[in-house]
Amino acid sequence: KQEVTQIPAALSVPEGENLVLNCSFTDSAIYNLQWFRQDPGKGLTSLLLIQSSQREQTSGRLNASLDKSSGRSTLYIAASQPGDSATYLCALPRNSGNTPLVFGKGTRLSVIA
Amino acid sequence: NAGVTQTPKFQVLKTGQSMTLQCAQDMNHNSMYWYRQDPGMGLRLIYYSASEGTTDKGEVPNGYNVSRLNKREFSLRLESAAPSQTSVYFCASSGAGSRSPLHFGNGTRLTVT
Numbered sequence: 506k507q508e509v510t511q512i513p514a515a516l517s518v519p520e521g522e523n524l525v526l527n528c529s530f531t532d533s534a535i536y537n538l539q540w541f542r543q544d545p546g547k548g549l550t551s552l553l554l555i556q557s558s559q560r561e562q563t564s565g566r567l568n569a570s571l572d573k574s575s576g577r578s579t580l581y582i583a584a585s586q587p588g589d590s591a592t593y594l595c596a597l598p599r600n601s602g603n604t605p606l607v608f609g610k611g612t613r614l615s616v617i618a
Numbered sequence: 619n620a621g622v623t624q625t626p627k628f629q630v631l632k633t634g635q636s637m638t639l640q641c642a643q644d645m646n647h648n649s650m651y652w653y654r655q656d657p658g659m660g661l662r663l664i665y666y667s668a669s670e671g672t673t674d675k676g677e678v679p680n681g682y683n684v685s686r687l688n689k690r691e692f693s694l695r696l697e698s699a700a701p702s703q704t705s706v707y708f709c710a711s712s713g714a715g716s717r718s719p720l721h722f723g724n725g726t727r728l729t730v731t
Contacts, residue, residue, distance in 0.1 A: 546725075548725050605666050
């Protein structure tokens with residue numbers, strides 16, 4: 506059974522800092538990994554999806570990496586802005602194959618102006 | 619393009635009352651999901667429908683029923699609400715294959731007194 510852990514649970518940084526959010530998982534036989542953003546009172550928005558054959562994906566100031574052998578993924582945010590403040594969640598299929606996602610509990614990010 | 623639409627946004631029920639949460643997507647997605655989100659517990663899968671005409675239990679199905687009415691619509695029913703079902707409920711959908719990200723609605727905040 507896939508288990509997903511995100512540490513730290515909360516993070517506060519000054520504006521402009523580069524930062525890394527961590528996600529670890531127990532079953533490396535995965536199809537893909539997704540990173541999501543959740544703003545307070547809102548649903549989740551997909552940020553990046555990494556296929557199991559890929560090492561990383563980039564979108565603007567965001568870069569997500571995937572290391573299946575170590576069971577880890579990182580989300581790198583460059584030049585952080587107050588608008589990046591949100592909760593970031595990673596998720597993977599619960600079994601091998603295209604099965605429903607299992608989510609980590611997220612990292613709550615605050616970027617201070 | 620509306621994406622995933624959930625109704626209602628807020629609901630208060632008394633213990634024992636029933637209600638149906640509605641979800642519709644306009645992206646022609648095959649798969650639809652119901653998750654609940656609770657503080658400290660993260661997102662947990664209640665039920666999902668991999669395709670029209672099929673439904674399967676997730677991690678926490680007790681006390682709920684679902685109906686995949688057609689390809690667009692997937693409803694969640696609480697037959698006899700309990701205080702433990704106080705939560706935020708999210709509907710999500712995805713297309714076929716491992717390259718399709720998950721799209722979420724904005725959630726229904728349910729309180730059972």
